[in-house]
Amino acid sequence: MQQLFGIIFTTSFAYSILRVSTPLILAGMAAVVSERAGVANIAIEGMMLISALTGVVISAATQNCFVGVLAGVAGGMVVSLILAYFILQLKANNIMCGLAVNAIAKGGTVFVLYLLTGSKGASTALNSLTVPKVDIPLLKDIPVLGEIFSGQSILTYTAILLVAVMHVFIFRTRTGIRISAVGENEKAVGSVGVSVIKTRYTALIISGFFSGLAGVFLSMSYMSGFTANMTSGRGFIALAANSMGQNTPWGTLLAALVFGAADSAANYLQVLAVPAQFIQMIPYATTILGITLYSVFKVRKEKKIKMKMLGMQQ
Amino acid sequence: MNKKREALFQFLSVLIAIAVALLVTFAIILCVSDEPVEALKTFITGPLSTKRRIGNVIEGMIPLIFTGLAACVMFQAKQFSLIGDGAFLVGALATAVLLLKFQLPAVPALFLGILIGGAVGGICAVIPGFLKAKWNANEFVVSMMFNSILEYFTVFILLNYIRDPGSGFVASYLIPENVKLPSFIAKTNVHTGLFIALFMVVLTTLFMYKTKWGYSIRMVGKNPRFSRYSGINTFAVVFSCQIIGGFIAGLGGSVELLGMYDRFQWQSTPGYGFDGMTVAILAANNPALVPVGALFLAYIRVGTDVMARATSVPNESVSIIQGIIMLLITASAFLSKTKHKMVIRSVRDEQKKIKEVA
Numbered sequence: 322m323q324q325l326f327g328i329i330f331t332t333s334f335a336y337s338i339l340r341v342s343t344p345l346i347l348a349g350m351a352a353v354v355s356e357r358a359g360v361a362n363i364a365i366e367g368m369m370l371i372s373a374l375t376g377v378v379i380s381a382a383t384q385n386c387f388v389g390v391l392a393g394v395a396g397g398m399v400v401s402l403i404l405a406y407f408i409l410q411l412k413a414n415n416i417m418c419g420l421a422v423n424a425i426a427k428g429g430t431v432f433v434l435y436l437l438t439g440s441k442g443a444s445t446a447l448n449s450l451t452v453p454k455v456d457i458p459l460l461k462d463i464p465v466l467g468e469i470f471s472g473q474s475i476l477t478y479t480a481i482l483l484v485a486v487m488h489v490f491i492f493r494t495r496t497g498i499r500i501s502a503v504g505e506n507e508k509a510v511g512s513v514g515v516s517v518i519k520t521r522y523t524a525l526i527i528s529g530f531f532s533g534l535a536g537v538f539l540s541m542s543y544m545s546g547f548t549a550n551m552t553s554g555r556g557f558i559a560l561a562a563n564s565m566g567q568n569t570p571w572g573t574l575l576a577a578l579v580f581g582a583a584d585s586a587a588n589y590l591q592v593l594a595v596p597a598q599f600i601q602m603i604p605y606a607t608t609i610l611g612i613t614l615y616s617v618f619k620v621r622k623e624k625k626i627k628m629k630m631l632g633m634q635q
Numbered sequence: 636m637n638k639k640r641e642a643l644f645q646f647l648s649v650l651i652a653i654a655v656a657l658l659v660t661f662a663i664i665l666c667v668s669d670e671p672v673e674a675l676k677t678f679i680t681g682p683l684s685t686k687r688r689i690g691n692v693i694e695g696m697i698p699l700i701f702t703g704l705a706a707c708v709m710f711q712a713k714q715f716s717l718i719g720d721g722a723f724l725v726g727a728l729a730t731a732v733l734l735l736k737f738q739l740p741a742v743p744a745l746f747l748g749i750l751i752g753g754a755v756g757g758i759c760a761v762i763p764g765f766l767k768a769k770w771n772a773n774e775f776v777v778s779m780m781f782n783s784i785l786e787y788f789t790v791f792i793l794l795n796y797i798r799d800p801g802s803g804f805v806a807s808y809l810i811p812e813n814v815k816l817p818s819f820i821a822k823t824n825v826h827t828g829l830f831i832a833l834f835m836v837v838l839t840t841l842f843m844y845k846t847k848w849g850y851s852i853r854m855v856g857k858n859p860r861f862s863r864y865s866g867i868n869t870f871a872v873v874f875s876c877q878i879i880g881g882f883i884a885g886l887g888g889s890v891e892l893l894g895m896y897d898r899f900q901w902q903s904t905p906g907y908g909f910d911g912m913t914v915a916i917l918a919a920n921n922p923a924l925v926p927v928g929a930l931f932l933a934y935i936r937v938g939t940d941v942m943a944r945a946t947s948v949p950n951e952s953v954s955i956i957q958g959i960i961m962l963l964i965t966a967s968a969f970l971s972k973t974k975h976k977m978v979i980r981s982v983r984d985e986q987k988k989i990k991e992v993a
Binding site: 361363407411412413414416417418420421422423424425427428429431432435436441554557558560561564596598599601602605606608609612613615616617619620 | 775779952966
């Protein structure tokens with residue numbers, strides 16, 4: 322136990338939580354915006370993969386990191402546009418569509434990787450770039466805090482900044498409020514002349530943007546290069562983080578940090594005498610627990626509201 | 636639209652989806668291959684070129700039939716659970732553990748081995764199924780997460796309890812020869828598990844269309860509120876359909892292990908649960924049509940494998956085909972104009988009939 326605390330209360334552990342959580346935070350924002358519009362986006366996972374590969378390939382081709390990131394994000398947005406077309410225009414079931422996109426992404430990225438590098442595993446043959454890490458002046462000199470918050474990837478800071486932006490966007494802008502309204506009651510929104518489909522398109526494209534950024538972070542910052550199936554379920558954990566965070570940006574950020582902590586704990590706890598497999602289960606078990614708690618609370622809340630309404634009628 | 640026309644429409648849309656998916660694949664092959672004609676030829680005719688390959692197609696069908704049936708039962712109740720994936724893996728694991736740890740006479744060992752695979756597969760579905768039925772927790776995400784847990788659990792058991800250190804790779808001890816499902820076509824691995832699979836097709840079809848329970852499952856999928864008001868126990872239906880799905884997928888895992896392998900060696904899911912979803916969609920969620928969907932998927936799978944070996948086109952092309960087919964079939968409206976015409980025609984026919992009667 323002493324050993325355990327020795328590991329957990331270190332600055333390097335806190336630093337790694339932030340690093341591990343970044344893709345979850347970004348993908349979590351993708352989940353927030355789509356879920357708010359009433360379309361559960363199962364395809365975040367697949368979009369992340371496609372963006373991760375696109376970022377690597379383009380950054381290797383142009384030798385410009387920024388262009389690589391942009392291309393990756395654009396990739397995610399294009400895929401989300403296609404997904405939106407199928408779900409909104411062709412009225413296809415969103416879970417099935419999401420699964421299909423994930424299948425295409427999982428196979429397609431390996432397909433392209435193999436054609437480009439001759440390897441089905443990793444993009445080591447490509448000379449891709451990584452997003453630089455930056456030290457933050459002043460902050461880096463503060464003990465403890467500096468060690469945790471300074472020296473992270475630019476994308477990590479971007480992610481936290483974007484959570485604040487999302488908060489303002491969702492609660493303070495016209496489009497943001499419309500997105501939430503569409504998710505809550507599409508008929509009411511339609512009746513006042515707002516296009517439901519257009520609003521959902523906007524939401525899904527924003528979702529693609531965040532998925533893209535999350536994917537790019539994985540291949541151009543978390544690791545340097547693309548490996549097959551490198552998202553390993555993060556897109557789904559993001560969905561869980563969103564439901565635990567009750568569809569709010571800050572709540573989702575918090576939930577993402579919890580999952581990130583479970584994930585990095587799994588990395589750190591491998592020194593303990595517990596079989597590695599059980600430690601590797603921690604993030605997934607935490608996720609299930611999170612979803613369960615959220616669902617129980619939701620059911621209770623709905624019951625309470627129902628009882629209140631019944632009471633009012635009498 | 637009357638039922639016949641609806642079925643015809645569904646059939647047509649599946650056919651068109653397959654055609655489009657294949658066309659896209661052909662286009663990709665044309666772009667990436669140096670010898671596109673050769674690649675296409677091996678892809679289309681490869682699976683039929685030798686007896687062994689025809690055998691590969693039939694062997695490939697067997698697990699897909701099981702997970703396809705599992706997906707059908709869950710989809711009919713609109714439960715989008717991926718637990719079939721984990722149940723398949725752990726079902727096979729349970730069979731391996733039983734056969735390696737207990738010395739049983741051949742016939743009961745085979746019987747028990749397969750049954751325990753199914754039972755454990757059903758148990759796998761308890762957590763996602765219960766959480767969904769009781770608190771409406773998203774069964775898709777929960778099953779997905781639970782599958783990862785099941786994978787690690789499988790690795791743990793494999794490494795610590797049944798691993799044969801003498802085998803050159805990570806695998807269990809040899810499964811006793813006398814409990815394996817024998818192959819019955821010479822020079823292929825087509826094993827008697829095929830009959831178990833087909834038996835399950837009949838059983839599941841009867842269950843879904845001839846029993847009250849099956850009816851409840853279909854009803855809940857069509858209209859959960861109506862079902863609840865008409866007295867169907869929706870908790871039991873939502874919960875049980877996932878358990879049944881897990882059970883069938885678990886059976887599939889055992890049969891696959893006993894038919895195709897000498898040792899248990901999976902350290903991650905072989906992905907048949909997801910493939911089963913594709914099969915179920917191809918079969919329009921009708922258990923009786925699952926073998927057809929499974930045959931198609933197994934065929935293109937062997938086709939892309941043969942193509943990958945003969946040319947430079949990697950066999951991941953199969954998941955692209957699979958994805959496009961899923962996208963197009965679920966996009967019911969992509970033939971909306973045709974559907975509209977068919978509706979008009981059927982209304983006209985009915986009016987004619989009414990006039991004739993009058």
